[in-house]
Amino acid sequence: MIPRYSRREMTAIWEPDNRFRIWLEIETLAAEAMEAEGIIPAGTTAAVRARGGFDIARIDAIEAEVKHDVIAFLTSVSEHVGPEARFLHQGMTSSDVLDTCLAVQLCQATDLLLADLDQLLAALKRRAVEHADTPCIGRSHGIHAEPVTFGLKLAGYYAEFARNRRRLVAAREEIATAKISGAVGTFAHLPPSIEAHVAGKLGLRPEPVATQVIPRDRHAAYFAALGVIASSIERLAVEIRHLQRTEVREAEEYFTPGQKGSSAMPHKRNPVLTENLTGIARLIRGMVTPAMENVALWHERDISHSSVERVIAPDATIALDFALARLARVVDQLVVYPERMQANLDALGGLVHSQQVLLALTQAGMSREDAYAAVQRNAMAVWQQGGSLKPRLLADPEVCRYLSADDLERLFDLAPHHRSVATLIERAFSENR
Numbered sequence: 212m213i214p215r216y217s218r219r220e221m222t223a224i225w226e227p228d229n230r231f232r233i234w235l236e237i238e239t240l241a242a243e244a245m246e247a248e249g250i251i252p253a254g255t256t257a258a259v260r261a262r263g264g265f266d267i268a269r270i271d272a273i274e275a276e277v278k279h280d281v282i283a284f285l286t287s288v289s290e291h292v293g294p295e296a297r298f299l300h301q302g303m304t305s306s307d308v309l310d311t312c313l314a315v316q317l318c319q320a321t322d323l324l325l326a327d328l329d330q331l332l333a334a335l336k337r338r339a340v341e342h343a344d345t346p347c348i349g350r351s352h353g354i355h356a357e358p359v360t361f362g363l364k365l366a367g368y369y370a371e372f373a374r375n376r377r378r379l380v381a382a383r384e385e386i387a388t389a390k391i392s393g394a395v396g397t398f399a400h401l402p403p404s405i406e407a408h409v410a411g412k413l414g415l416r417p418e419p420v421a422t423q424v425i426p427r428d429r430h431a432a433y434f435a436a437l438g439v440i441a442s443s444i445e446r447l448a449v450e451i452r453h454l455q456r457t458e459v460r461e462a463e464e465y466f467t468p469g470q471k472g473s474s475a476m477p478h479k480r481n482p483v484l485t486e487n488l489t490g491i492a493r494l495i496r497g498m499v500t501p502a503m504e505n506v507a508l509w510h511e512r513d514i515s516h517s518s519v520e521r522v523i524a525p526d527a528t529i530a531l532d533f534a535l536a537r538l539a540r541v542v543d544q545l546v547v548y549p550e551r552m553q554a555n556l557d558a559l560g561g562l563v564h565s566q567q568v569l570l571a572l573t574q575a576g577m578s579r580e581d582a583y584a585a586v587q588r589n590a591m592a593v594w595q596q597g598g599s600l601k602p603r604l605l606a607d608p609e610v611c612r613y614l615s616a617d618d619l620e621r622l623f624d625l626a627p628h629h630r631s632v633a634t635l636i637e638r639a640f641s642e643n644r
Contacts, residue, residue, distance in 0.1 A: 217533060220532075221533075222525075225525035235265065237312060237409060237413070238300060239263060240412050241303060242259055250401070255298045258292055259292055262292045263288060265291065269287045279305075281305040281308055281309065285299060301400070303393065307391045307393070311389040311390055311391065311409065315413055321386075324440075335542055340636075342362035343632060343636055346359075347461060357563050359632075360632050361552060365542075387414070387416060395422055396420065396423060424516075430520065434523065441491070441492040442496065444491075448485035451485045459555065463546050464483070464485065485541060488541075495527050495530050495534070498522075502519070504519075560599035565586050568600075575613035576613060589610075
C-alpha cells in the first residue's frame with residue numbers, strides 16, 4: 212500500500228524484518244519440540260536461540276540465485292547459527308513456515324483493526340448520545356420521509372459496526388491456524404505433537420486436515436469480513452457526503468484552519484475525507500474476489516494463491532486500518548447544524564406528518580382508501596404549489612367531517628416520532644456488550 216494510506220504500526224507487520232522474525236521463531240519452536248522428542252540432538256535449540264539471526268540483503272541476494280525465498284532464508288540463518296542449523300526445517304515444507312507465519316501476521320493485523328473499531332464505536336456512541344434529541348428528517352429514496360433524530364442515525368451505524376466487530380473476531384478465530392505437517396500434510400516425517408507445540412506457543416490452533424497448505428476457505432472468509440467492514444465504512448461516508456451537500460448542509464467534515472477546498476474556488480469546503488473513504492472501500496472490496504478464487508487450488512496445492520496473498524494481505528489490512536482511523540476522526544470532529552436540520556424538517560410545510568393524519572382519519576371512521584386519497588391530494592397541492600399541509604386539511608370539508616382543528620393540531624407534532632428513540636439507541640449500544 213502506498214504511504215499516503217498507510218499507518219506505521221500496521222505496515223510494520225508486513226515488513227520483511229517482522230516476517231523473517233516470525234519465520235525464525237517458527238523454525239526455533241519446531242526445533243525445540245523435535246529436540247524434546249529426541250528427533251534432533253540436544254543443544255540445537257540453544258544454539259539457534261543464541262546465534263539465530265538473518266540478513267535481509269543476504270536473503271535477497273541468495274533468492275536472486277536460487278529463486279526460493281524459504282531456502283534463501285534458511286541459508287542466511289545457517290550462516291549465523293553454524294553447524295547446528297542443519298537440524299532446522301527437519302521434515303518440514305516451505306508452506307509450514309509460510310502459512311503459519313501468515314496466520315500470525317493476520318492475527319497481529321486483526322488486533323490492530325479491532326482497536327480501530329473500538330475507537331470508531333466510541334466516537335459514534337459519544338455523538339449519538341450528544342444528538343439523541345436533535346430532530347432531523349429521515350429520507351427514503353433520497354426524499355423526505357418522516358422525522359428521526361441525528362443521534363438515532365448514528366446509533367444505527369454504531370450497531371452496524373458492533374456487528375462488524377463480532378464478524379472480525381470470528382474472522383480472526385477462523386484464520387488463527389498453524390500447519391507443521393510436511394509436504395502434503397500427512398506428518399510423514401514428523402509427529403503431530405510438533406505442530407501442536409508450535410501452534411500453542413504462537414497462540415494458534417493446529418489445522419485439522421491440511422494439504423501442503425492451510426485450506427484457503429479460511430482466508431476467503433477473512434477477506435470477506437474485511438470487505439463487509441469496508442462496505443459499512445462506505446455507507447456512513449456516503450451519508451456524510453450527502454448531508455454536506457450545499458442544498459442539505461446538515462453536517463460537514465471538520466475544515467481545519469488553513470485548509471483549502473479548491474485550487475480555483477476559494478469558497479469550497481468539500482467532503483474530501485469521506486470521498487476518499489468511499490474510494491478505499493472499493494479497493495478493499497476488490498480484494499475479496501481474488502481471495503475467493505484462491506480457494507480452488509489444484510490437488511494438494513498449487514502456487515496460484517501466493518502472489519495474490521502477497522498483495523492483498525498487506526494492502527487490505529493496511530487500507531482498512533487507515534480507513535477506520537480516518538472515519539473515527541471524521542465522526543469525532545463532525546460539524547453538525549441542528550438549525551439546518553430543523554429547517555429541512557420544516558421545508559415541506561408539514562408533509563412529513565402525512566401518515567399521522569392518514570391513520571387518524573382511518574381511526575375516526577374513514578376508509579383507508581378514501582383517507583389516503585384525501586391526504587394525498589392536499590399533500591400534492593403543497594408539493595406543487597407550496598404552503599403548508601395543515602391549513603389545506605383544515606379547509607378540506609371531507610377531512611373536517613372526521614377531524615377537528617384540535618385533532619389536526621395534535622397530529623402535527625414530533626413527539627410520536629421520537630418517543631421510542633431512547634429505547635432504540637439503548638438497543639444499539641447493547642449490540643457491543
